[in-house]
Amino acid sequence: MRISQFLISTLKEVPADAEIISHQLMLRSGMIRKLASGLYTWLPLGLRVLQKIENIVRDEMNKAGALEILMPAVQPAELWQESGRWEQYGPELLRISDRHNREFCFGPTHEEIITNLIRHEVRSYKQLPVNFYQIQTKFRDEIRPRFGIMRAREFLMKDAYSFHLDQDSLQATYEVMYKTYTNIFNRLGLKFRAVIADSGNIGGNNSHEFHVLADSGEDTIAYSDTYAANVEMVPVLPPTEPRPQPTTDMTTVDTPNQHTIEELSQFLSISPSKCVKTLIVQGTESLVALVLRGDHTLNIVKAGKLSQVCSPVIFATTEQIKDVIGCGIGSLGPVGLKISVLVDNNVGNLADFVCGANQDGKHLTGVNWGRDLPEPQLVDIRNVEAGDVSPDGNGKLEIARGIEVGHIFQLGTKYSQAMQATVLNESGKNITMTMGCYGIGVSRLVAAAIEQNHDQRGIIWPTTIAPFTVALLPMNMHKSQRLRQVAEDIYAKLLAVGIEVLFDDRKERPGIMFADCELIGIPHRLVIGERGLDNGEVEYKGRLDEKAQTVPLENVIEFIQKVII
RNA sequence: CGGGGUGUAGCGCAGCCUGGUAGCGCACCACAAUGGGGUUGUGGUGGUCGGAAGUUCAAAUCUUCUCACCCCGACCA
Numbered sequence: 250m251r252i253s254q255f256l257i258s259t260l261k262e263v264p265a266d267a268e269i270i271s272h273q274l275m276l277r278s279g280m281i282r283k284l285a286s287g288l289y290t291w292l293p294l295g296l297r298v299l300q301k302i303e304n305i306v307r308d309e310m311n312k313a314g315a316l317e318i319l320m321p322a323v324q325p326a327e328l329w330q331e332s333g334r335w336e337q338y339g340p341e342l343l344r345i346s347d348r349h350n351r352e353f354c355f356g357p358t359h360e361e362i363i364t365n366l367i368r369h370e371v372r373s374y375k376q377l378p379v380n381f382y383q384i385q386t387k388f389r390d391e392i393r394p395r396f397g398i399m400r401a402r403e404f405l406m407k408d409a410y411s412f413h414l415d416q417d418s419l420q421a422t423y424e425v426m427y428k429t430y431t432n433i434f435n436r437l438g439l440k441f442r443a444v445i446a447d448s449g450n451i452g453g454n455n456s457h458e459f460h461v462l463a464d465s466g467e468d469t470i471a472y473s474d475t476y477a478a479n480v481e482m483v484p485v486l487p488p489t490e491p492r493p494q495p496t497t498d499m500t501t502v503d504t505p506n507q508h509t510i511e512e513l514s515q516f517l518s519i520s521p522s523k524c525v526k527t528l529i530v531q532g533t534e535s536l537v538a539l540v541l542r543g544d545h546t547l548n549i550v551k552a553g554k555l556s557q558v559c560s561p562v563i564f565a566t567t568e569q570i571k572d573v574i575g576c577g578i579g580s581l582g583p584v585g586l587k588i589s590v591l592v593d594n595n596v597g598n599l600a601d602f603v604c605g606a607n608q609d610g611k612h613l614t615g616v617n618w619g620r621d622l623p624e625p626q627l628v629d630i631r632n633v634e635a636g637d638v639s640p641d642g643n644g645k646l647e648i649a650r651g652i653e654v655g656h657i658f659q660l661g662t663k664y665s666q667a668m669q670a671t672v673l674n675e676s677g678k679n680i681t682m683t684m685g686c687y688g689i690g691v692s693r694l695v696a697a698a699i700e701q702n703h704d705q706r707g708i709i710w711p712t713t714i715a716p717f718t719v720a721l722l723p724m725n726m727h728k729s730q731r732l733r734q735v736a737e738d739i740y741a742k743l744l745a746v747g748i749e750v751l752f753d754d755r756k757e758r759p760g761i762m763f764a765d766c767e768l769i770g771i772p773h774r775l776v777i778g779e780r781g782l783d784n785g786e787v788e789y790k791g792r793l794d795e796k797a798q799t800v801p802l803e804n805v806i807e808f809i810q811k812v813i814i
Numbered sequence: 815c816g817g818g819g820u821g822u823a824g825c826g827c828a829g830c831c832u833g834g835u836a837g838c839g840c841a842c843c844a845c846a847a848u849g850g851g852g853u854u855g856u857g858g859u860g861g862u863c864g865g866a867a868g869u870u871c872a873a874a875u876c877u878u879c880u881c882a883c884c885c886c887g888a889c890c891a
Contacts (some may be wrong), residue, residue, distance in 0.1 A: 261840060261852065262826045266884055276825095286883065392815085395884090509890050527891055538891095546889050564888050578891040605891060632889095725849055760851035767851095778850060788850090 250717065251740075251752045256293050259765050269465045271699035272397030274708050278769045280695075287394030287402030294769065295695070297716035299405065302694050303384055305436050305713065306407050313429040315380040315409055320362045322386055326352035328361040332667045343390045355388040360664045360686060363410040367682070368670035371412065374680070377672060378418045380426075382409030384691060398696045399652070400467075405692040411685040412665075414674065419683045423455070423659055426687045430459050430655050437694065438711025439701060442649075444470045445478035446656065447550055455659040459689075460651025463700040468653050469632075471646045473639035480648070481550035483633045484640050485594065492598040497615035499584075504612045508579030510543040513612065517603060520544075525596055525604040525616075527581040529565040529574070532557050532589060536565050536573055540583050540592040542599065545631040552630045557589055580605040584613055584622045592625035652697045653690070660684040708770025709792050717751040718813055719743060720771040722762045724778040726754065735802070736777050739787070742806050748813065767792065773813060775805065 258279035267273040275281050280295025291299055307317065323345070329335035335342075335354075343355040356362065363381060371379065387406045394402050409426070413419040427443065434441040439461050446458035458479055460470055469480040507513045514521045524543030529536050530552070537557050541547055553560035570578060573588065582604030583590045596602075597618065606613045618625055635648045662681045664670070671679040695714075702709040712718065721743070723736040736752070743750045751771060753762045766774055776788040776797070787805055789812070790797035800808045 258824090258841095260825060264825065265820090265827090268885085283883095393885095512890090526889065528889070529891075541889075543889090567888095570891080576891090578888085581891040722850095728849075758849065758851085758853070760853080762852095763850085764852050776850075780850080 250750070251754045253754050255751070257765060257769070258292070259768055267397065269396050269399070269700070270703055271399065271465075271696040274699050274703060274768070274770075275397055275696065278708060281398060283397075287391060287400075289398055289401060289403075294716050298695050298698075298710070298714055299692060301714040301716075302437060302698075303405070303407075303691055306433055306689055306691060307384065309429050309433045309436070310382050310407070310409065313380070313425050315382045315411075317383065318366075318381050319383050319385060320356075320359050320366075322356050322388070323353050324356045324359075324362055326354065328365055328668070329354060332361050332364075332664055334361070341389050341391065343388050357387055357389040358688075359383070359385075359408055360410065360660070360684075361668070364664045364668045364670050364684070367410075367412050368665075368668060371672055371682075374414050374672050374674045377682070378411060378413045378422055380409055380411040380422055380685075382407060382687075396465075396696070398692050401692065404690065407689040407691055409687040411687070412670070413683040413685070414672065414680060416661075416683055419659055419661075419685050423657060423685050426657050426685070427457065430657065430687075430689070433689070434459060434461070434655070436713055437698065438713055439654075439694075439698060441654070442470060442472065442477055442651065444472070444651075445476075445482055447479060447482050457657050458651075458653050459655030459657075461654050461694075461697040461701060462649055463652050463697065464650050465700050466650035466652040468651045470649050470651045471633050471637075472649065473641075473644040473646050475643045476639045476641045476646075478640075480632055481548060483646070484551075485629050485631055485633055486638050486640060486642070487594040487627070487629070488598050490598065492618070493600040495600055495615070495617040495620055497601050499613055499615045499617070499621045501606055501611055502614055503610060504580075505610045507610075507612070513603070514543065517612075517614070519603060523599070523602055525582065525599065525602050527583055527586075527605060529570050529578075529581065529588075531559040531563040531565060533559060536569065536588045538581070538583060538586055538588055538590045539630055540590060540596050540604075540625070541631055542593065542595050545593065545595060545634075548630055548632045555591065555628060555630070557591065574607055576605070576607050576609045580607060580609050580611060582607055582613060582616075583625075584616060590626065591628045591630065593631050594627050594629055595631065597625050597627045652693065652700065654694050654697050655687075655689045657687045658685060660686055703770075706764070707768035710770040710772055712772050712813065715770065715772050716749075717769075717771050718749045719751070719773045719775060719809060720766045720769075721750050721752045722759070722766060722774060722776045723753070724759050724776065726777075727756050729779060732777060732779060732782060735782060735787075739775065739777070739805055743809065746806060746810060748809060773809065775809070 260277045263273045264276050267276055279292055281289045283289055326335055345353050384407045388403050391402050394400055411422045441459055441461050443457050443459050446456045471480050471483045507516045510521050510524050514524055521543035526541050526543055528539045549562045552558055553562045600617050601615050603614050604616055633646055637646050639646050665682045665684055670682050674680045699708050721740055723732055726733045740752045772792045774790045781787050785802045786799040788797045789800050
């Protein structure tokens with residue numbers, strides 16, 4: 250491609266609303282432009298990357314025996330009503346009506362549509378198992394789209410759905426998909442990790458997420474040598490050591506204006522781990538108090554799974570707390586509470602701890618279970634932390650940030666049952682099909698790849714998804730007929746051997762060419778200059794190389810062919 | 815949804831408090847010099863100052879309403 254016939258619109262300055270590096274670089278390199286909140290246009294450069302990723306995904310899915318289809322983005326409400334999700338899904342589902350006032354939605358996912366298709370198309374167990382996928386635009390009306398393409402409202406997703414006679418067959422396909430995803434992310438050149446995951450509102454049981462590792466990731470994952478899971482899923486093993494004996498009496502102390510654990514622990518000169526915090530949430534009947542150690546944090550997903558607690562977790566308002574308990578937030582504690590109190594395992598073995606007195610400006614010290622308040626009802630509601638024992642009992646956990654780019658689920662019969670998707674088995678009996686589903690955030694992968702591969706100068710594309718493989722930069726071509734001829738010759742030869750070249754035939758100064766080339770992140774760079782030509786040489790530099798090297802003019806094509814592998 | 819903030823040229827911003835001909839840098843166009851790391855000079859193109867209503871002789875500036883976008887949002891108990 251000649252730049253003169255392409256669109257390279259790079260920016261020197263960072264647009265003010267871009268926070269994370271991938272968003273900044275995608276705007277600066279001219280890959281995307283924003284249309285409205287969470288809606289982006291892909292410019293030619295960005296689209297090339299997106300399509301490369303798409304093609305790798307497609308290739309691996311095909312290899313795994315999945316069949317590509319394409320379903321409508323707009324879906325009739327009836328199918329969602331049939332599965333029950335028209336009510337459940339909430340405001341993230343973009344609902345629209347047509348001219349006859351028939352209700353539709355713009356699909357955030359396609360379980361209903363595929364299940365409807367398969368229940369009509371597949372009648373016999375002999376046709377199973379099947380696995381269909383599509384690469385298609387989804388819309389989810391996020392509360393707060395951010396980070397550019399990373400969390401957009403409209404995005405490109407690969408979604409696959411498999412249908413089976415039984416769980417064993419599903420398990421087999423699930424494992425094939427796990428392996429396929431591993432192959433895909435390896436081919437994309439990304440550092441990633443598969444983790445045990447919560448299945449959220451898609452439904453089903455067994456589930457893994459695939460995370461690209463990056464500090465800017467919105468998810469936290471915990472892992473050891475033999476275990477990896479999304480933090481929201483990780484159980485904390487109960488403490489093994491027994492609770493110490495009380496050594497002091499319970500005392501009420503004045504703690505004016507001490508609201509946070511940090512303030513309180515400094516004010517009383519004690520460790521936050523000796524303080525206890527009490528969070529009030531909506532319960533299924535009345536309010537419920539959740540009690541955690543001061544240095545621990547609440548795991549909302551685990552808390553939401555407790556039978557006494559509303560799911561998803563809703564925190565009580567300041568007014569509710571005032572009404573029911575009679576004090577402001579910042580002075581709450583489990584002693585003498587009239588509502589249900591659920592206590593994290595790690596608080597259960599504290600002695601002589603500090604907590605709010607349920608009176609403004611007062612806290613209690615020297616509090617002990619079984620003496621000052623009843624023995625606690627113990628639950629597991631805190632987030633794991635680095636250094637905690639792995640749930641499989643094998644070593645200690647480490648914590649990392651990740652960007653969720655893939656998610657595989659075993660759905661079971663959630664949709665097939667609701668929508669009566671059955672086949673006849675060998676003995677002529679109707680069997681509800683068992684389903685799996687498998688998603689990859691194709692557009693998100695573009696941003697994730699940049700988060701993991703960039704430097705001060707710009708993007709560093711993994712070779713397999715780079716928009717171009719080689720940049721050809723002639724220095725001051727307009728001034729030298731000889732140089733022009735050599736450049737045109739190399740360009741034609743590289744094209745002839747099937748290499749994607751970006752030929753900078755603009756009348757720009759070298760500095761601009763170098764800067765653009767590095768910002769755009771093209772992995773290999775050839776520079777042609779008068780000086781080199783005098784010696785029959787051109788210059789090569791890989792995007793990650795410290796220094797350039799010279800290559801004899803006659804060997805350039807062979808050299809590039811070797812180096813790009 | 816709640817809180818905070820921002821809307822002035824494609825991008826980054828100043829001007830607003832104290833009303834009086836709409837500015838700067840980058841980008842873009844032309845010419846010239848320069849020519850291996852975002853060069854320099856000269857001259858240009860481009861804006862209903864987010865929108866509406868109001869106050870005023872006069873509104874980017876003051877008032878009210880409205881829209882869009884950005885950030886934060888319950889571990890503070």
